[in-house]
Amino acid sequence: MNSPIAIEVKNLIKRFGETVVVNDVSLSVSQGEIYALIGENGAGKTTMIKIMTNLYVPDAGTVRLFGHNICTESESAKKLFGYISDNPIVYGHLTGREFYFLAGRLRGMSIVEIEKRITELMPVFTLEELIDSPMSDLSRGNRQKIAFIACLLAKPKLIIIDEPIVGLDPDSIEIFGNTLQRFVKDGGTVFFSTHILSFAEQFATRAGIIHHGIFKGEIRIEKTTNLNDLYHTK
Numbered sequence: 001m002n003s004p005i006a007i008e009v010k011n012l013i014k015r016f017g018e019t020v021v022v023n024d025v026s027l028s029v030s031q032g033e034i035y036a037l038i039g040e041n042g043a044g045k046t047t048m049i050k051i052m053t054n055l056y057v058p059d060a061g062t063v064r065l066f067g068h069n070i071c072t073e074s075e076s077a078k079k080l081f082g083y084i085s086d087n088p089i090v091y092g093h094l095t096g097r098e099f100y101f102l103a104g105r106l107r108g109m110s111i112v113e114i115e116k117r118i119t120e121l122m123p124v125f126t127l128e129e130l131i132d133s134p135m136s137d138l139s140r141g142n143r144q145k146i147a148f149i150a151c152l153l154a155k156p157k158l159i160i161i162d163e164p165i166v167g168l169d170p171d172s173i174e175i176f177g178n179t180l181q182r183f184v185k186d187g188g189t190v191f192f193s194t195h196i197l198s199f200a201e202q203f204a205t206r207a208g209i210i211h212h213g214i215f216k217g218e219i220r221i222e223k224t225t226n227l228n229d230l231y232h233t234k
Protein backbone atom coordinates (compact mmCIF):
# COMPACT_ATOMS: atom_id res chain seq x y z
CA MET A 1 0.00 0.00 0.00
CA ASN A 2 1.43 3.38 -1.04
CA SER A 3 1.95 6.07 1.58
CA PRO A 4 -0.02 9.33 1.25
CA ILE A 5 1.69 12.18 -0.58
CA ALA A 6 2.88 14.72 1.98
CA ILE A 7 4.34 17.26 -0.46
CA GLU A 8 3.42 17.64 -4.12
CA VAL A 9 5.22 20.33 -6.12
CA LYS A 10 4.15 20.80 -9.74
CA ASN A 11 5.79 23.01 -12.38
CA LEU A 12 6.91 25.60 -9.84
CA ILE A 13 8.32 28.85 -11.19
CA LYS A 14 9.54 31.89 -9.28
CA ARG A 15 11.13 35.00 -10.77
CA PHE A 16 12.75 38.02 -9.17
CA GLY A 17 12.77 40.65 -11.87
CA GLU A 18 14.29 39.05 -14.95
CA THR A 19 15.98 36.27 -12.99
CA VAL A 20 14.28 32.87 -12.84
CA VAL A 21 15.21 31.50 -9.41
CA VAL A 22 13.02 28.37 -9.52
CA ASN A 23 12.55 27.03 -13.02
CA ASP A 24 9.66 24.59 -13.59
CA VAL A 25 10.41 22.32 -10.59
CA SER A 26 8.26 19.27 -9.87
CA LEU A 27 8.76 16.74 -7.07
CA SER A 28 6.77 14.74 -4.55
CA VAL A 29 7.49 13.46 -1.04
CA SER A 30 5.57 10.62 0.56
CA GLN A 31 4.57 10.51 4.20
CA GLY A 32 7.32 8.88 6.23
CA GLU A 33 10.25 10.18 4.18
CA ILE A 34 13.14 12.44 5.11
CA TYR A 35 13.76 14.31 1.87
CA ALA A 36 16.87 16.43 1.36
CA LEU A 37 16.96 19.16 -1.28
CA ILE A 38 20.62 19.74 -1.98
CA GLY A 39 22.37 22.48 -3.92
CA GLU A 40 24.98 25.18 -3.65
CA ASN A 41 24.29 28.65 -2.24
CA GLY A 42 22.00 30.48 -4.65
CA ALA A 43 20.64 27.30 -6.22
CA GLY A 44 17.04 28.12 -5.30
CA LYS A 45 16.66 25.99 -2.16
CA THR A 46 15.52 28.77 0.18
CA THR A 47 13.15 30.19 -2.43
CA MET A 48 11.59 26.73 -2.84
CA ILE A 49 11.08 26.43 0.90
CA LYS A 50 9.64 29.93 1.22
CA ILE A 51 7.09 29.06 -1.46
CA MET A 52 6.27 25.78 0.29
CA THR A 53 5.65 27.65 3.55
CA ASN A 54 3.62 30.45 1.88
CA LEU A 55 6.22 33.15 2.53
CA TYR A 56 6.60 33.65 -1.22
CA VAL A 57 3.91 33.36 -3.89
CA PRO A 58 4.98 31.46 -7.01
CA ASP A 59 4.68 32.95 -10.49
CA ALA A 60 3.39 29.61 -11.74
CA GLY A 61 2.82 26.09 -10.49
CA THR A 62 1.38 24.65 -7.29
CA VAL A 63 2.45 23.25 -3.93
CA ARG A 64 0.13 20.92 -2.04
CA LEU A 65 0.77 19.71 1.51
CA PHE A 66 -1.27 16.59 2.22
CA GLY A 67 -3.59 17.71 -0.57
CA HIS A 68 -3.99 21.31 0.65
CA ASN A 69 -2.90 24.02 -1.79
CA ILE A 70 -0.48 26.26 0.13
CA CYS A 71 -1.69 29.38 -1.72
CA THR A 72 -5.46 28.88 -1.87
CA GLU A 73 -5.87 26.79 1.32
CA SER A 74 -3.07 28.33 3.34
CA GLU A 75 -4.81 28.24 6.72
CA SER A 76 -5.52 24.51 6.59
CA ALA A 77 -2.10 23.76 5.07
CA LYS A 78 -0.20 25.73 7.72
CA LYS A 79 -1.80 23.73 10.51
CA LEU A 80 0.00 20.65 9.21
CA PHE A 81 3.65 21.69 9.33
CA GLY A 82 6.34 23.16 11.50
CA TYR A 83 9.01 25.37 9.92
CA ILE A 84 12.56 26.37 10.82
CA SER A 85 14.19 29.05 8.68
CA ASP A 86 17.88 29.17 7.75
CA ASN A 87 18.36 31.90 10.36
CA PRO A 88 15.75 31.46 13.11
CA ILE A 89 14.42 34.88 14.03
CA VAL A 90 13.29 34.97 17.63
CA TYR A 91 12.09 37.65 20.03
CA GLY A 92 15.27 38.51 21.89
CA HIS A 93 13.48 39.87 24.96
CA LEU A 94 11.62 36.58 25.48
CA THR A 95 13.08 33.61 27.28
CA GLY A 96 12.98 30.23 25.58
CA ARG A 97 10.08 29.19 27.81
CA GLU A 98 8.11 32.34 26.96
CA PHE A 99 8.80 31.71 23.27
CA TYR A 100 7.39 28.19 23.61
CA PHE A 101 4.22 29.50 25.22
CA LEU A 102 3.84 32.08 22.46
CA ALA A 103 4.35 29.43 19.76
CA GLY A 104 2.01 26.98 21.46
CA ARG A 105 -0.79 29.47 22.01
CA LEU A 106 -0.56 30.61 18.37
CA ARG A 107 -1.08 26.94 17.48
CA GLY A 108 -4.18 26.76 19.66
CA MET A 109 -2.61 24.70 22.43
CA SER A 110 -3.74 25.08 26.03
CA ILE A 111 -1.36 26.13 28.80
CA VAL A 112 -1.48 22.59 30.22
CA GLU A 113 -0.68 21.07 26.81
CA ILE A 114 2.26 23.40 26.32
CA GLU A 115 3.68 22.67 29.76
CA LYS A 116 3.39 18.93 29.11
CA ARG A 117 5.13 19.17 25.74
CA ILE A 118 7.93 21.32 27.15
CA THR A 119 8.59 18.65 29.77
CA GLU A 120 8.56 15.93 27.11
CA LEU A 121 10.87 17.77 24.73
CA MET A 122 13.45 19.29 27.08
CA PRO A 123 15.62 16.13 27.18
CA VAL A 124 16.18 16.27 23.41
CA PHE A 125 18.90 18.91 23.75
CA THR A 126 19.01 19.18 27.57
CA LEU A 127 17.87 22.80 27.39
CA GLU A 128 16.88 23.10 31.04
CA GLU A 129 19.75 25.51 31.80
CA LEU A 130 18.91 27.71 28.78
CA ILE A 131 15.15 27.79 28.64
CA ASP A 132 14.74 30.65 31.10
CA SER A 133 17.49 32.84 29.59
CA PRO A 134 16.62 35.70 27.23
CA MET A 135 16.92 34.56 23.62
CA SER A 136 19.23 37.52 22.92
CA ASP A 137 21.81 35.96 25.25
CA LEU A 138 21.90 32.63 23.36
CA SER A 139 24.31 31.59 20.63
CA ARG A 140 23.00 30.94 17.14
CA GLY A 141 23.29 27.20 17.74
CA ASN A 142 21.25 27.37 20.92
CA ARG A 143 18.61 29.54 19.22
CA GLN A 144 18.47 26.84 16.53
CA LYS A 145 17.83 24.22 19.22
CA ILE A 146 15.07 26.34 20.80
CA ALA A 147 13.47 26.85 17.37
CA PHE A 148 13.60 23.10 16.64
CA ILE A 149 11.80 22.24 19.86
CA ALA A 150 9.22 24.98 19.17
CA CYS A 151 8.68 23.36 15.76
CA LEU A 152 7.86 20.03 17.43
CA LEU A 153 5.64 21.54 20.11
CA ALA A 154 2.24 21.14 18.39
CA LYS A 155 3.04 17.67 16.94
CA PRO A 156 2.99 18.63 13.24
CA LYS A 157 2.62 16.04 10.49
CA LEU A 158 5.42 17.64 8.49
CA ILE A 159 8.61 19.51 9.36
CA ILE A 160 10.19 21.86 6.79
CA ILE A 161 13.72 23.07 7.56
CA ASP A 162 16.05 25.38 5.66
CA GLU A 163 19.71 24.50 6.38
CA PRO A 164 19.04 22.56 9.59
CA ILE A 165 22.50 22.30 11.14
CA VAL A 166 24.05 25.76 10.72
CA GLY A 167 25.62 26.75 14.02
CA LEU A 168 25.33 23.32 15.64
CA ASP A 169 28.25 21.40 17.11
CA PRO A 170 28.88 17.76 16.01
CA ASP A 171 27.09 16.21 18.99
CA SER A 172 24.04 18.44 18.46
CA ILE A 173 24.01 17.60 14.72
CA GLU A 174 23.81 13.91 15.62
CA ILE A 175 20.98 14.56 18.10
CA PHE A 176 19.15 16.71 15.54
CA GLY A 177 19.35 14.00 12.87
CA ASN A 178 18.35 11.21 15.24
CA THR A 179 15.37 13.25 16.42
CA LEU A 180 14.23 13.71 12.81
CA GLN A 181 14.44 9.96 12.30
CA ARG A 182 12.36 9.30 15.43
CA PHE A 183 9.82 11.87 14.25
CA VAL A 184 9.46 9.96 10.99
CA LYS A 185 9.20 6.59 12.74
CA ASP A 186 6.25 8.06 14.67
CA GLY A 187 4.49 8.89 11.39
CA GLY A 188 5.96 12.29 10.51
CA THR A 189 7.59 13.57 7.32
CA VAL A 190 10.64 15.82 6.95
CA PHE A 191 11.77 18.07 4.09
CA PHE A 192 15.02 19.97 4.49
CA SER A 193 17.45 21.87 2.30
CA THR A 194 21.20 21.67 2.73
CA HIS A 195 24.53 22.02 1.00
CA ILE A 196 26.14 19.70 3.57
CA LEU A 197 26.10 16.36 1.77
CA SER A 198 27.26 14.27 4.73
CA PHE A 199 24.19 15.22 6.79
CA ALA A 200 21.87 14.28 3.92
CA GLU A 201 23.69 10.97 3.40
CA GLN A 202 23.42 10.06 7.07
CA PHE A 203 19.84 11.05 7.81
CA ALA A 204 17.76 11.49 4.63
CA THR A 205 15.95 8.70 2.84
CA ARG A 206 15.88 10.49 -0.52
CA ALA A 207 17.64 13.49 -2.03
CA GLY A 208 16.98 15.81 -4.95
CA ILE A 209 19.43 18.20 -6.57
CA ILE A 210 18.61 21.75 -7.60
CA HIS A 211 21.14 23.75 -9.63
CA HIS A 212 20.59 27.32 -10.82
CA GLY A 213 16.87 26.86 -10.18
CA ILE A 214 16.58 23.70 -12.27
CA PHE A 215 15.71 20.36 -10.70
CA LYS A 216 18.37 17.90 -11.87
CA GLY A 217 17.01 14.64 -10.49
CA GLU A 218 16.88 12.63 -7.29
CA ILE A 219 18.14 9.46 -5.68
CA ARG A 220 17.04 7.11 -2.91
CA ILE A 221 19.72 7.06 -0.23
CA GLU A 222 21.21 3.72 0.78
CA LYS A 223 24.12 2.93 3.09
CA THR A 224 26.54 3.03 0.17
CA THR A 225 25.17 6.21 -1.43
CA ASN A 226 27.77 8.87 -2.22
CA LEU A 227 25.95 12.13 -2.83
CA ASN A 228 29.21 13.83 -3.70
CA ASP A 229 29.45 11.76 -6.91
CA LEU A 230 25.84 12.52 -7.85
CA TYR A 231 26.16 16.19 -6.98
CA HIS A 232 29.21 16.73 -9.15
CA THR A 233 27.55 15.16 -12.19
CA LYS A 234 24.77 17.76 -12.10
